[in-house]
Amino acid sequence: MIDDIIFHLGEDRSEYHDAVVPPIYQTSNFVFNSIDDFKRKVADELDNFVYTRGNNPTVKILRQKIAALEKCEDALITGSGMGAISTALISQLRAGDHLLCIKKPYSWANRLVKDLLTKFGIEVSYFESDTTEALRQMIKTNTKVIYLESPNSLTLEVQDLRAIAAIAKEHSIVTIIDNSYSTPLYQRPKELGIDIIVHSATKYLNGHSDVMAGVICADKTMIAKIFHTEYMILGPSISPHDASLMLRGLRTLPLRLQRSDETALKILEYLRTEPLVRKIYYPFTDATAELAKSQMSGCGGLFSFELHTESKEDVNTFNDALDKFFFAVSWGGYESLKLPILAFYDNPGRPNPSIPFQLFRIYIGLEDADYLIANFKKAFDRVRND
Numbered sequence: 001m002i003d004d005i006i007f008h009l010g011e012d013r014s015e016y017h018d019a020v021v022p023p024i025y026q027t028s029n030f031v032f033n034s035i036d037d038f039k040r041k042v043a044d045e046l047d048n049f050v051y052t053r054g055n056n057p058t059v060k061i062l063r064q065k066i067a068a069l070e071k072c073e074d075a076l077i078t079g080s081g082m083g084a085i086s087t088a089l090i091s092q093l094r095a096g097d098h099l100l101c102i103k104k105p106y107s108w109a110n111r112l113v114k115d116l117l118t119k120f121g122i123e124v125s126y127f128e129s130d131t132t133e134a135l136r137q138m139i140k141t142n143t144k145v146i147y148l149e150s151p152n153s154l155t156l157e158v159q160d161l162r163a164i165a166a167i168a169k170e171h172s173i174v175t176i177i178d179n180s181y182s183t184p185l186y187q188r189p190k191e192l193g194i195d196i197i198v199h200s201a202t203k204y205l206n207g208h209s210d211v212m213a214g215v216i217c218a219d220k221t222m223i224a225k226i227f228h229t230e231y232m233i234l235g236p237s238i239s240p241h242d243a244s245l246m247l248r249g250l251r252t253l254p255l256r257l258q259r260s261d262e263t264a265l266k267i268l269e270y271l272r273t274e275p276l277v278r279k280i281y282y283p284f285t286d287a288t289a290e291l292a293k294s295q296m297s298g299c300g301g302l303f304s305f306e307l308h309t310e311s312k313e314d315v316n317t318f319n320d321a322l323d324k325f326f327f328a329v330s331w332g333g334y335e336s337l338k339l340p341i342l343a344f345y346d347n348p349g350r351p352n353p354s355i356p357f358q359l360f361r362i363y364i365g366l367e368d369a370d371y372l373i374a375n376f377k378k379a380f381d382r383v384r385n386d
């Protein structure tokens with residue numbers, strides 16, 4: 001039961017004077033009573049408290065809740081989503097291995113794969129979201145990991161998680177998915193056969209645009225393996241203070257997600273009637289709807305659309321008039337956001353993206369639907385009248 005996980009799991013108030021809110025154990029270090037005590041704790045550092053780079057009581061509460069939400073046995077919390085993605089990928093690969101990566105993962109995940117992993121002798125091939133059978137043909141004897149992001153966070157492509165997990169299992173390949181878009185409330189990849197689930201918890205899981213965090217969820221043995229090597233060596237841990245803020249954010253995750261989801265649906269309904277909208281990218285529409293609905297129970301507040309124009313001037317006009325949406329990267333907080341792809345065009349020394357300049361990524365936060373629709377109307381009218 002989600003409420004039980006969010007409100008109770010992992011919280012033993014007798015350990016902290018019956019305080020409602022678990023304290024922030026703002027300590028890097030823990031003291032041992034004896035040599036035996038030290039030996040016992042160091043032998044199982046994942047479940048005891050030795051040093052906060054490994055484990056901390058505030059962080060441990062979060063680990064239990066996140067793991068349970070993802071239907072996994074255990075979880076690690078990191079200081080950013082990229083901390084989680086890097087740690088998870090590096091833990092499963094060594095020189096000479098082959099990684100199969102989804103075509104358009106989050107940009108820095110792509111940089112990790114393309115620029116860093118290859119530097120250490122890992123071979124990488126990319127596959128398209130809608131080609132599960134072609135993926136089978138791409139598997140080599142040295143393929144060790146399939147990396148997924150479904151839906152991806154810009155063009156919202158969906159991968160067939162059940163089918164990919166089944167193929168991977170036939171070949172003893174580890175599957176890793178970035179589940180930031182859906183959160184465990186809308187998609188539980190473990191139940192579909194995926195091995196490792198990572199998140200940018202900076203997004204919905206924290207939800208207030210004030211903490212950088214990430215999570216890695218998997219079976220106990222997998223988490224222990226990652227913990228004792230990559231997590232302890234690379235040191236991507238979260239601070240106890242940020243873990244406490246994340247616990248606070250998590251309390252309202254179901255409410256926030258439902259609000260963003262419902263408002264986004266109303267806004268999409270309006271955008272579908274707007275002649276200046278050429279194409280909408282949203283997992284529950286068009287070609288991907290059936291597959292998406294078979295593995296997700298909602299979409300939340302993130303979608304993209306293309307403005308129906310060939311003029312960059314129009315895109316600028318629309319962007320300036322859409323002033324109730326902050327122009328910012330990231331998403332998943334309380335505030336609505338816009339990301340105009342035009343901003344990535346015509347930058348010295350950088351190639352233009354393969355994504356149309358007319359595309360806007362929109363994140364719907366917690367504001368009222370009519371308030372946001374009024375702002376869209378103003379922006380579309382400004383383009384029409386200019």
Ligand SMILES: Cc1ncc(COP(=O)(O)O)c(C=O)c1O
Nearest residue numbers: 080081082106153180200202330
């Ligand atoms: C889908 C997705 N995954 C991962 C990340 C990386 O997370 P973080 O910024 O917390 O390192 C992001 C960040 O924008 C993202 O959008």
